[in-house]
Amino acid sequence: MSIATPSRQESSNAVLDGPMLEVKDLVVRYGRGRKAAAAPAAVDGVSFSIRPGETVGLVGESGSGKSTIGKAILGLQKTAGGTISYQGKEITHAGTAERRSLGGELRAVFQDPNSSLNPRNTVGASLAEPLRLRGVSAGDARAKAEAMLERVGLPREAVDRYPSQFSGGQRQRIAVARALICEPKLVVCDEAVSALDLSTQAQVLNLLADLRDERGLSYLFIAHDISVVQFLAQRVVVLYRGQVMESGPAAAVTENPKHPFTQALVAASPVPRPAEQAERRTLRESMGVRTASSVSATPGGCPFRQRCPLATELCAAERPALRTVGESDVACHYA
């Protein structure tokens, strides 16, 4: 079923030793001028890397900067500092032409399947757009689009239809097909399943897992739901207010969180087993984490300190550096 060309396979083998993507000390600020410089950065010194074939999950609350990081990697957001390297090549400030020369190896699936496809273009036209940009003939692009649609579980005839004729789950499949049609190596999935119903969400998650296993893809999987991330990711990076709080193997971070914020995040995610959920609730309420709405952002120190039950003066004075605790890296003085 794979339509990957042999030459592409070889070229991907050649770079297996280095990371697929490396983000180093990334800083993103919104706005311009002195006012923006004074405000806390949306992304503040985030570093992580993705190995070939690996899925890294990026989790955090709204406003934690997780989507901003995805946008910066895709070149949709200007960065204020740090570097982003794709296969050893720096792409932090890459322009349109340079990105095009990546040959469609770096692709994206966005959250809202309703607006990630142009409603005025047929599905076929949307799928063909990235191929046509790379000089594929109209006939070949159409054939590829049909094959790709079939791969994501949609009929070939879908090429001539418009996005509005599909359900949300089907549209997200089309968005996945569009991302994968130029045989990418790294796909940024920004909340790719959070707008979907449970059963459709499971279908799309399985599809992403199938395609990963089939083609050796790497994913940067951005989501607010740690359980969804846990299904797909081998490693998880937890963000809070633009900073990495904890990162490590998915099982370690979700089952045995070290950072107080990760603990709060995991404890707050409800499980559909009433007895266990009652225990989790008691545990969460006993943790003493203050509500997000009761505190305002103040720069300096640990960003989580105002909500943290463990916080001391040290946390206000000094921003904790990431240090290895067990299997994970944790940015906490007291973890």
Added chain:
Amino acid sequence: MIPNVAPAPADSTAAAAAALPKSGPKAAFTKVSAHRLFASPGGVAGVLWLAALVVASLTAPLWLPFKTEDQDFTAVLSGPTAAHWLGTDELGRDLLSRIFASAAGTLGTSFITVIVAVGLGTILAMASAALGDRVEAVISRVTEIMMSVPGTVIILAVIGAVGTNIPVIMAILGILISAGIYRVMLGQAKSLQSQLYVDAAKVDGVSTLGISLRHVLPGLTNTIVVQSALIFAVGMLIQAGLAFIGFGPPIPQPSWGGMIQGASQHVYDAPWLMVPTGAVLALTVLAANAIGNALGKAPNAAASHLPSAAARRQRAKAVAAVGAAQVAAGTDAPPAKGQLSVRGLSVGVDGGPRLVTDVSFDVEQGTVLGLVGESGCGKTMTALSLLGLLPSGVVATGGQILWNGKNLAAATDREMEAIRGRDIALISQEPMRALDPMFTVGYQLTSAIRRLRKVGKAEARKEARSLLEKVGIVDAGRILKTYPHQISGGMAQRVAIALALSGRPRLLVADEPTTALDVTVQAEILSLLRSLVKDTGMSVVMVTHDLGVVADICDQVAVMYAGQVVENGKTANILDNPRHPYTLALLAADPHANHAADMPERLATISGQVPQPKDWPTGCRFMARCQFAGSACAAPVPLLPSGSEDGLVRCVKADELAVEGLEWVATEVPTHRLLDLTPTRTNVVEKDMA
């Protein structure tokens, strides 16, 4: 590739008159415009008139009875005669000939204004939207200056410099008007530029120009067409006005403005002279405006949030029918105070499919009932019917909603108004929608308290403060003074809950109250709701798709599928020991149901999707997607006791499945089952109602 959307020559004229750029991707959209144009009688009349005018004008030399300069001194200032159908002017020239001979020039030069104004405005707007804040700031300042200079003075200055060169004057006019067009287009272009498919194209490496042309311009087509029609009318009027004050084409040449000017000198002795030219000018302007209106009409402009008078009449009729049925059936023993009892409730589109059928459940005082299911299963419709807030055109068609001895399904709007907010309150998914951005939190809260509790201003303020404290807001004093946009989503949901509590409701209908919130905030809101239920003894009907939320807060749960309750009972029984295959499948598909250690390689899925109401079968509605379906499932399935306490389940195989202990297994989705592409329209209708 490009479907020809011009069914008649008339359309090609309209398209030309409207400067409609056509290319491949826009074809579908143009089709919609054309469809809209011909759906309205005004639009059809406008197109016909303009087409006739252009054809008549272009073929004028072939059929006109007189030349424009031919003078007939035997019939000066005559009314309509057999020789001169529309009469003659002061020099005995034939009006019909002069009007139609000058039409092409008038229309053509107005068209120059359209092209310059709309073209320039659109290009500037797309450039502003594509090239970022700095470029936008420069272009916007320039257009502001353009809008602030007096247009008439500029036009007269141009005439002074170049003479009465009509095409040049009309082009200058177009430049002046383009500033206004830019303003209209900018917002739309910016919103299109922020669409995710534009981001996707950027990731592909599509250039800025490519994005503007391929993804932004097609989205602007509708506005372009409408503005073109309107500017066309404006251009004609201004041109006629210029000719009227003597800046038209040189004297012997006919022009509409010049002819009206001539007629105005004979208003007393030959009033008829004004009529033909005036009428033609007025009709042409009207035609252009009619086309603009027809094209600009939003496709669903008729649909409104508030029920129309017709919808209210429908409701009254349905209410009477439900009431009559209730009398015929006789009521059961009235339920206890504070208990909600829904019996056989059906909700449907009036004259269309049913959206909810035969739903029954009870909510005891001080308990929480969860209505759970995927989108399109009717859970929101069921919840909204409790408040009498069904969207217009949707009515309760049968069954009873018993609350304090009253059947709400048969209550009138006035009766519902007395209950809503006081007895039964609503909190919705989007807290910001419950709050008016124009007023402070404090104002909204106190006015609700004053209205619902009939107390004075000072007392209401005190009460508002204590309500905010009750929903866990620490600095209530500050929050009272803020506007809704100044607070976070979690805070806004707390305020919305406080607003819902202001009438001291006994039943709270919560429609996905935590779906839009972060999990940490969701946990806080759920804790808050739990303590409110405990402290005030109110009941809650909680609509949610999240089984974790159900496990956390609900005492009872009703699982809905395709407008029916398929399983109903105590939360612990249903989630720990599901009896209906749909509940089983939902739990298997939920990644939260698994620990990291035993996370499966693939999640279980349910093939296909929830069927549309019109496609509901007579038998089990889940049959087509069910792994355990057999021939017995094709017959109607009643809701029967499941055997675990008071639980009910709608599955003929429930006992068999329970005995065998079957599990919903992860399945690869069969491609053929995904083939059912639903038509656009029903999809949209569903979404509006959901």
